[in-house]
Amino acid sequence: MIRSSSKLEQVLNQARFAVTVEIGPPKHSSATGIIKLAEVLKDYVDAANITDNQTANVRLSSIAAGVHLHQAGLEPVIQITCRDRNRIAMQSDLLGAYSLGIRNVLCLSGDHQKFGNHPQAKGVYDLDSIQLVDMVRNLRDKQVFQCGEKIKQHAPRYFIGAVANPFADPFEFRVLRLEKKINAGADFIQTQCIFDMQRFEKFMQMVRQRGLHKKVPILAGVNPLKSARAAEFMQKRVAGMIVPDEIVERIRQAADPKAAGIKLCVAQIEHLKKIEGVAGVHIMAIDWEEIVPEIVERAGIKPGNYPAW
Numbered sequence: 186m187i188r189s190s191s192k193l194e195q196v197l198n199q200a201r202f203a204v205t206v207e208i209g210p211p212k213h214s215s216a217t218g219i220i221k222l223a224e225v226l227k228d229y230v231d232a233a234n235i236t237d238n239q240t241a242n243v244r245l246s247s248i249a250a251g252v253h254l255h256q257a258g259l260e261p262v263i264q265i266t267c268r269d270r271n272r273i274a275m276q277s278d279l280l281g282a283y284s285l286g287i288r289n290v291l292c293l294s295g296d297h298q299k300f301g302n303h304p305q306a307k308g309v310y311d312l313d314s315i316q317l318v319d320m321v322r323n324l325r326d327k328q329v330f331q332c333g334e335k336i337k338q339h340a341p342r343y344f345i346g347a348v349a350n351p352f353a354d355p356f357e358f359r360v361l362r363l364e365k366k367i368n369a370g371a372d373f374i375q376t377q378c379i380f381d382m383q384r385f386e387k388f389m390q391m392v393r394q395r396g397l398h399k400k401v402p403i404l405a406g407v408n409p410l411k412s413a414r415a416a417e418f419m420q421k422r423v424a425g426m427i428v429p430d431e432i433v434e435r436i437r438q439a440a441d442p443k444a445a446g447i448k449l450c451v452a453q454i455e456h457l458k459k460i461e462g463v464a465g466v467h468i469m470a471i472d473w474e475e476i477v478p479e480i481v482e483r484a485g486i487k488p489g490n491y492p493a494w
Contacts, residue, residue: 188325188372191288191344192260193232196488197373197402202458203465204486205262205375205404206477207234208254210245216253219245222474223257229478230259231488234291234375234467237264241301248282255286262346263287266295271311272320272331279324283341291346291375292317314347315362315369321345322370347371349403351388352381353425360391367400374401375467378408378419381427382456389462398462405457408469409476410446413437447480454484 187198196203206226211218226233233254237247251261263282265275279290294314298306312320320331321343328340347366351359363374379385385405392398410416416436420428432449439445450468457463466486468477481487 189288189342189344191232193262193289194344194372196231197464200464201488202486203232203402203404204230204481204488205232205234205465205467206230206474207236207467207469207471208250208474209236209239209471210247210250212242212244214245216245216250219250220253220257223254223259225475226477227257227259229481229487230468231465232260232262232289234262234264237266237293237295238269238301239296241268241296241298241303241306243302248278248285248287251282251287252285260289261287262289262291264291264293265317266293267310267312267314267317268295268298268308271309275312275317276320276324276330279321279341279343283343288342288344289346290321290343291348292321292371293348315365318345318347318366318369318371326370345370345372347374348376349374350377350425351379351385352377352427356384356388357391359388360395360397363392364395364397367397371401373464374403376403376406377425378406378469379453379457380408380419380432381429382453384427386460389460393462398464402464403462404465404467405460405463406467406469407450407453407457408471409450409473409480410436410442411473411476412442412446415446415471443476447476447483450480451483454480454486458484458486 235247235250238244247263251263254261298308323329325342328336349363413436416433436442
């Protein structure tokens, strides 16, 4: 059943292996850089996530950046976090974004403000991410605001995404939380970056046991490592992330760390394509988005060239 006019929804509804990418807006008011990225990426991905003040640092608005991408021919997935807005502001922004042509939204809690450049800021967290998914679903399917008031006309019809972290503890709770998001109305799922394939295999086994892979498409997150420093940062400083020592050592000992990182990412995608229930990949090439076309080509997943999952 088609719920929106989203291109990403059409791709996943046709069971085509989807490719999405993550783009972090700049810490200034110019859109020149992300427009250039759109030109580089638009033939290699189905959609691009626009982060919402990632790592709790002030950046160009996700909605504004999404509009620039939309106008440049790359379908955006705007992120909405619970950290910065109450339910009134969230619904207002969702109406506004939809009026500007945005059709995909990813609902998430957001990195805590203490990790960002305004640690003294107050976190809002009026809703949690599951409640946010439910609110967006009700805007679309029931045509009501969160308070129950009817939307008399022009209700926003979003393709609704949520996130899953297969690596946070307690491990067994990860699938239950995923199921809650699906029951709340998530149409697709994107996961945290995957480096520990064995643990992710166990996660997907539990997903399949509950039949969740048949309810929503799951896009597995990958991250090309460009240096040993980046690998060590992901391993030691990013909460809820597991990066095996062997991967850190492989990047550290490589004569060309960037080439090693690309090769590893391509191998990870090849592995993920074989896992039942994986409907696509979400590439998070942090501050290295220009490498995505090479990864997509080498992994054989360029949109239009890869068969159904």
